Structures are given as structure tokens and as C-alpha cells.
Amino acid sequence: xxxxxxxxxxxxxxxxxxxxxxxxxxxxxxxxxxxxxxxxxxxxxxxxxxxxxxxxxxxxxxxxxxxxxxxxxxxxxxxxxxxxxxxxxxxxxxxxxxxxxxxxxxxxxxxxxxxxxxxxxxxxxxxxxxxxx
Amino acid sequence: xxxxxxxxxxxxxxxxxxxxxxxxxxxxxxxxxxxxxxxxxxxxxxxxxxxxxxxxxxxxxxxxxxxxxxxxxxxxxxxxxxxxxxxxxxxxxxxxxxxxxxxxxxxxxxxxxx
Numbered sequence: 001x002x003x004x005x006x007x008x009x010x011x012x013x014x015x016x017x018x019x020x021x022x023x024x025x026x027x028x029x030x031x032x033x034x035x036x037x038x039x040x041x042x043x044x045x046x047x048x049x050x051x052x053x054x055x056x057x058x059x060x061x062x063x064x065x066x067x068x069x070x071x072x073x074x075x076x077x078x079x080x081x082x083x084x085x086x087x088x089x090x091x092x093x094x095x096x097x098x099x100x101x102x103x104x105x106x107x108x109x110x111x112x113x114x115x116x117x118x119x120x121x122x123x124x125x126x127x128x129x130x131x132x133x
Numbered sequence: 134x135x136x137x138x139x140x141x142x143x144x145x146x147x148x149x150x151x152x153x154x155x156x157x158x159x160x161x162x163x164x165x166x167x168x169x170x171x172x173x174x175x176x177x178x179x180x181x182x183x184x185x186x187x188x189x190x191x192x193x194x195x196x197x198x199x200x201x202x203x204x205x206x207x208x209x210x211x212x213x214x215x216x217x218x219x220x221x222x223x224x225x226x227x228x229x230x231x232x233x234x235x236x237x238x239x240x241x242x243x244x245x246x247x
Contacts, residue, residue, distance in 0.1 A: 035210055038203035045196075045235055049242045052183060058176040085161070088154055095151065 022109040029113070030087035033080035040077070066127070075124045083116035150205045153198035160195045183246040196239040200232040 020028065037044075050057040064070040090112050093099050099108045171178050182188060207228055215221040 031206075031210065034203075034206045038207050041199065041203060041235055042231065045238055045242065049238070052180055052242065052246055055176040058179060085158065089158065092151060092154065 022106055022113070026087050026090070026109040026113050029083055030091070033084040033087075036080050037077075037084060071124075071127070075120055078123060079116060079120040082119050083112070086112040086116050146205050146208070149201055153202040153205075156198045157195060157202065160191060160198075163191075180246055183243065189243045189246075192243050193240060196236060196243075200236055204228055204232055 047061055051061045052058075065074040090099070090108050093108070094105070099105055167182060168174075171182060183192065204225075208225060211221050211224050215224060
């Protein structure tokens with residue numbers, strides 16, 4: 001069996017062929033969400049600037065996020081922030097030796113992944129039925 | 134060019150990454166509480182959140198922590214994927230300049246709220 005596994009070993013990290021453990025999924029999403037948020041900082045500052053500049057600008061920014069594509073982009077941003085926040089707290093815990101056991105590490109990985117998605121979904125639903133800002 | 138790849142700055146970066154994360158986490162929770170306590174959201178309420186001096190100072194610290202955190206995070210990604218040293222250093226510099234610009238801009242944004 002070992003011989004067969006070695007023969008089929010991939011030479012490169014084909015992301016579609018390897019199956020990451022859940023901690024790996026949470027970790028790579030932490031990196032992806034962090035990279036996305038980092039690249040978007042100038043745009044986020046632009047939105048902050050517009051939202052504070054005048055009532056008309058505020059309405060334009062709020063209007064952009066209240067429906068359609070802007071609503072989806074807002075939820076994507078929200079998910080990236082929530083996932084990065086929760087997975088980051090998990091990683092901080094691991095730095096301090098909390099939850100390093102395999103079972104506990106898997107539980108917290110699932111928990112942070114699920115909670116970020118659930119909170120994004122809840123806020124998405126509440127902004128749908130609430131009729132926007 | 135021997136140390137230019139940054140082999141000796143790992144621990145500083147590691148600590149700064151975590152210190153900035155902790156400050157941002159605290160600020161975001163506090164901001165969320167203020168946001169929810171402010172009642173129905175509108176331009177005047179939103180602007181009012183940024184009026185107090187503690188929000189300008191705390192907000193500027195938040196932006197600083199965010200930019201430091203983002204720069205260090207991008208640096209780790211570049212170390213993993215950008216193996217041409219000149220290109221990698223160019224990216225460090227480009228994001229350093231971009232983020233310093235963002236810092237200056239955020240001072241203007243925060244202090245424009247009277």
C-alpha cells in the first residue's frame with residue numbers, strides 16, 4: 001500500500017487534487033480574505049470619505065450597498081472581514097497553546113468557518129427584509 | 134544584499150501582526166457597540182460617531198494598525214509566491230508607499246469631521 005501511495009504522489013500542489021483538512025481550509029481562506037481586504041483598503045477609505053463628506057454622498061454609498069450587485073459585494077466584504085476576524089482569533093488562541101489538540105482544533109476550525117458564513121447570511125437576510133439602510 | 138530578504142525581522146513582524154490584530158479586534162467591537170447604541174442610522178448619526186476626539190485618535194490608531202497588519206500579511210504572501218527578490222522588494226516598496234498615502238488620507242478624512 002505504501003508503495004502504491006508513493007507512486008501516485010503528486011509532484012506539485014494541485015489545489016484541485018489535494019484534499020485539505022478543515023484547518024487548512026480555514027487557514028487558506030484566512031489568507032485569501034486578508035489579501036482581498038488588504039488590496040481593497042484604498043477603496044474602503046474612499047467609501048469612508050464619501051460617506052462622511054455630505055448627505056448626498058452618504059446616500060449614494062448607502063444606496064450602492066442596499067441592493068443588487070452592491071449588496072452582494074457588501075456581503076462578500078462582510079464575510080471576508082468576519083472570516084478573517086474569527087479565523088484570526090482562532091490562530092491567536094493556537095499561538096497561546098489553546099485548542100491545539102487535533103479534535104479541538106478541528107472543532108474550532110469548523111466553528112469559525114460556520115459562524116462567519118452564518119453571521120453573513122443572517123445580516124444578509126436582515127438587510128433584505130429590512131428594506132436597506 | 135545579504136539581509137535584504139528580511140531573515141532577521143520575522144519575530145518583530147510576528148509580534149506586530151498580533152498586537153495590531155488585538156487592537157483592531159478591540160476597536161471593532163467597541164465601534165460596533167457605539168454603532169448599535171447610536172440608533173437609526175443616517176448621515177448625521179454616522180458623522181456624529183466620528184466627531185469626538187477619542188474616535189479620531191482611536192480611528193487613526195485603527196487605520197495605522199490596519200495598514201501595518203495588511204503590509205505584513207502581504208509581505209508573507211509575497212515571500213511565499215514571489216521568488217524574484219527584486220520584484221518582491223519592489224512590491225514591498227509599492228505597498229509601503231500606497232499605504233503611507235492611505236495613512237495621510239485617513240488623517241484628512243477623520244479630521245474633516247468637525
